[in-house]
Amino acid sequence: MAKRSSLFIRIVEGKNLPAKDITGSSDPYCIVKVDNEPIIRTATVWKTLCPFWGEEYQVHLPPTFHAVAFYIMDEDALSRDDVIGKVCLTRDTLAAHPKGFSGWAHLTEVDPDEEVQGEIHLRLEVVPGTPAGRLRCSVLEARDLAPKDRNGASDPFVRVRYNGRTQETSIVKKSCYPRWNETFEFDLEEGAAGSLCVEAWDWDLVSRNDFLGKVVFNVQRLWAAQQEEGWFRLQPDQSKSRRGEGSLGSLQLEVRLRDETVLPSGCYQPLVQLLCREVKLGTQGPGKLIPLIEETTSTECRQEVATNLLKLFLGQGLAKDFLDLLFQLELGRTSEANTLFRSNSLASKSMESFLKVVGMRYLHGVLGPIIDRVFEEKKYVELDPSKVEVKDVGCSGLHRPQTEAEVLEQSAQTLRIHLGALLSALSRSVRACPAVVRATFRQLFRRVRERFPGAQHEAVQNVGNMDTPASRAKEAWMEPLQPTVRQGVAQLKDFITKLVDIEEKEELDLQRTLSLQAPPVKEGPLFIHRTKGKGPLMSSFKKLHFSLTTEALSFAKTPGSKKSALIKLANIRAAEKVEEKSFGSSHVMQVIYEDDAGKPQTVYLQCKCVNELNQWLSALRKVSISNPGLLGSYHPGVFRGDKWSCCHQKDKSDLGCDKTRSRVTLQEWNDPLDHDLEAQLICRHLLGVEAALREKHRELSAGTEAGSVHTGPGEAPEDALAQLLQVLQDLQEAHRSGPASLPPSEPHRPGPLQT
Structure with missing residues (x-):
């Protein structure tokens, strides 16, 4: 688990x-x-x-x-x-x-006193003696403390207080990862009463010291345990009063x-096989489990269930068959072609998820450059006369403020250019459209033509209702765009016609060609920091275009030039952030890897913002998650001169002063499918509607007993549903009996203890 x-x-x-x-x-x-x-x-x-x-x-x-x-x-x-x-x-x-x-x-x-972070490593012991013994507190080290100084670090020391006595450690300069290894002793009160308070502070020469966090221990509990050691999370000081609620606004x-306990893959195989069998048999299937799932799924969670099912069948290579089954169910209860996919059905929700999951990379490639250009130009656009702000536009070429009419005309012209570019790019992209999308659209077209043979041309509906009298009357100020919209509607209808007109052999050839082209997981410009002598230079970096694939992290001078492999994917050991003080930027990451000779190496890459930094870290972590030898700790600083800038250790091969964060990732549209998780999410949903499924099973069984005759292939519908209920019961039992495995603790440090 x-x-x-x-x-x-x-x-x-x-x-x-x-x-x-x-x-x-x-x-x-x-x-x-x-x-x-x-x-x-x-x-x-x-x-x-x-x-x-x-x-x-x-x-x-x-x-x-x-x-x-x-x-x-x-x-x-x-x-x-x-x-x-x-x-x-x-x-x-x-x-x-x-x-x-x-x-x-x-x-x-x-409040700065509440903005604390990090953990402190302590060893606490009760030493027998007279009259009540002694309390020994060893302050070993801390990690990830809040940087309080302008250099991006702190000058931390620890203050230990018990029974009116206070003792302090030495000050460690310019570090958020200090190591003290200092021990203090206190005479215990009779009965081991009171509490021990361990506070971390940032020392300042001129101003007052800054609070970094504290941990409070019940001495009576320590007396009972005799000894405790571990990493303890620093807590804020919440004794101050707050300003009145609402005075700063609202968000x-x-x-x-969502917490999920995911079982081993084999546990989900009976569920997956049962659902796949139903999809392969289609509307002739004995159990009709997919319609039953739709019937027992509430409207509010139908989108989520549709997405989970779609991803599950994508992983099994049955997405087209699954959608075709839903097409037939949708067409069977639809009386007019132009109302298809207008309801909140499983078919409409699954089609929406399908286009997002499978078509997003295609849309990014086709429309991304145009949208990027729109954002880069940052032109003021407003067609509604009641919202025009002339002051936001600046001056025209005649060095005078533009009039409202000029603003409206310029806005309309800008929108016509952008809209025309988007529509033209899309209409020319038929061959770039994923083969599975084209095949699914063609199958839908065939099903609609079979169901509505006299209305085959009406099945291609007005695109977004952009060219209807109602839309023009609603927002009259959109009239300047109508010629472009009408042209776009014609382009998109032609695009859809070509999309479903591909020959079977041509599609297979195209699919084989595309399967050989492994698209990059992520790519874009980054600054690479060069090293010289004993460490990286503060300002020595170079801008290159990087590309991360399932094979390697590569770079080139420009997006179109020849790439040079920098790191083989299998050699990555960690991808983590770097302290701001190391390079004067909070957007630097490090990739720790082994070279071909097996020696550890580190490359430092700078991003332009926190979002880009986390996207790259997320992508690197996801593609290397199965690598052997992933590190449990790392140095967030750099080895410059003769020591690490983070913890001041002089051994370059030191295992690291902070824990790695390999499990922190961002969910993105191009993430690989997680088959076990999707199966677990479907299992969880079905267990939630198990009562409704059992009631349905009783109805079907009662109908059979009353004399209904099953004439379809294979077993009766209630038999397939009985199988599903048994599979769900087995999965529920596996969750109850199996021990949940927590994330492994660092091998060279004690695991965190809860205070």
């Missing part, structure tokens, strides 16, 4: 934010942190106190994470960005909302935590 946790996050909008700029407005964006680790940054919404983002993300995490926090920031061009406020949701809070947290949350003040969020 394996435990997996994931977070679905939707950052919707903010309202009533305080003004941070002299203009009386703000330029807000949101940073998402999981256990103080920045994972996501939204776009900046300029000049508003009520921003709308509507951005969605999914993050895979270890089951041991503690909290997710949303920081609303105000972007400043000339100074450090201002913190407006935050919303923090603990793991316990999310676990208490099985359907997810959804709604508005008040922003709270960001609308949707956050859903």
